[in-house]
Amino acid sequence: MPKAVISIIKGGLGNQLFIYSAGRAFALRTKREFYLDDRRGYTHDAYGRSYRLNHLPIEALTMPEDWRVAPTLKHLQHKTVRAFNKFLPMDWRSYLAERGDVTTTQLTDRKPCCERVTLNGYWQDEGYFRDFADVIRRELEPPAPTDERNLELGRELAAENAVFIHARRVHYPVLLPADYYREAIAGIREKVSDVSFVVFSDDQGWTRENLDLNGDKVRWVEHNAEDELADLWLMTRCRHAIIANSSFSWWGAWLGGDPTDGRIIFSPDHPDGMIRPANGWHTIPFGM
Numbered sequence: 001m002p003k004a005v006i007s008i009i010k011g012g013l014g015n016q017l018f019i020y021s022a023g024r025a026f027a028l029r030t031k032r033e034f035y036l037d038d039r040r041g042y043t044h045d046a047y048g049r050s051y052r053l054n055h056l057p058i059e060a061l062t063m064p065e066d067w068r069v070a071p072t073l074k075h076l077q078h079k080t081v082r083a084f085n086k087f088l089p090m091d092w093r094s095y096l097a098e099r100g101d102v103t104t105t106q107l108t109d110r111k112p113c114c115e116r117v118t119l120n121g122y123w124q125d126e127g128y129f130r131d132f133a134d135v136i137r138r139e140l141e142p143p144a145p146t147d148e149r150n151l152e153l154g155r156e157l158a159a160e161n162a163v164f165i166h167a168r169r170v171h172y173p174v175l176l177p178a179d180y181y182r183e184a185i186a187g188i189r190e191k192v193s194d195v196s197f198v199v200f201s202d203d204q205g206w207t208r209e210n211l212d213l214n215g216d217k218v219r220w221v222e223h224n225a226e227d228e229l230a231d232l233w234l235m236t237r238c239r240h241a242i243i244a245n246s247s248f249s250w251w252g253a254w255l256g257g258d259p260t261d262g263r264i265i266f267s268p269d270h271p272d273g274m275i276r277p278a279n280g281w282h283t284i285p286f287g288m
Helices: 014-031 076-085 129-138 148-158 178-191 206-209 228-237 247-254
Strands: 003-007 035-039 095-096 114-118 159-167 195-201 217-221 240-242 265-269 282-285
Touching: 003 014, 003 159, 014 114, 014 129, 014 228, 014 247, 076 095, 076 178, 076 228, 148 159, 159 178, 159 206, 159 247, 159 282, 178 195, 178 240, 178 265, 178 282, 195 228, 206 217, 206 247, 228 247, 240 247, 247 265
Parallel strands: 003 035, 003 114, 095 114, 159 195, 159 240, 195 217, 240 265, 265 282
Antiparallel strands: none
16 A cells, blocks of 8 residues: 555635645655545535545545544544654654644655555744645636636637736625725736736625726626635636635635746735745735
C-alpha cells in the first residue's frame, strides 16, 4: 500500500478549494498518494452544504471505506484519535489538525513517518500550496457553463479590462464597510483605463446603493443564484478583482491567473486575520 495523505473536505466551495489545495500540495511535497474524505465533513452541516469538488478536474482518489475510523467528526473515536496525536512528535502524527497560532510550516516543514496522514483544517493561506501553484490552478479550473447567457458574458469579460467586485452581506459574521469598496474602486480607476465592472453579491440592493460606479460600464450578475460554479467561472474571466473577506471570491481572483502578469487584485486586510491575501495583491485595512 503506497503512503497516503487524506484531506477531510468540509464547508462551502471556497473552503473545499483551500482544503484540497493544501492537501494536494502536501501530498506532492511528500511524494504520497492523495485521497479525499468527502463524507464526514457533511454529516452534520448546519447550512446544508455538500461536496462540490467532483465538478472540477481534480487529481485525488476517494478514501477507501475500510480506512474510516469513525462515521462523523463528532464521534468519540474520531475525537480520541485527534487528541492522542497531540502528544506525539509532529512527524509521527497520523492526524494533523490545523492550528491557528502556527504558520504554514505546520504542513510545509513536515516529513511524516506514518503510512497514512489525515489533515483536518481549512488551511486558508496560499503559503500551503504556493510551490505548486501551476498544478493547483490547472486542477481547480472551473468548468465552463453550458448556457449561452453565461458563455457570452464570459467572452465579453475576457475581452475587456473587466474587474469583478464581490460583496458578502447575508448571514456573514464580518461585513466589509462601503468605504473599503470605494477605496478599492478608486485604486482600480487609478491603475486601469477603460475599466468595466461586474458585481456579484448576495445583496445587490446594498451594492447598488453603496458602490460608486457612476459613469462606468457595470453588469450586475444575479442570474446564477443556484449555480455558484458559473459565478466562479465568470470571476476567472475577469482580468482584475475587488474581493470580499470570502474564500469564494478569493478563489475567483486567484484562479484567474498570477498577479505578476499585470493583474490587479484588491483584498481586505485586517490585523486579526480573515483570509490572508495572496502574494502580489493590494490590501486595504478596515475597521471592525
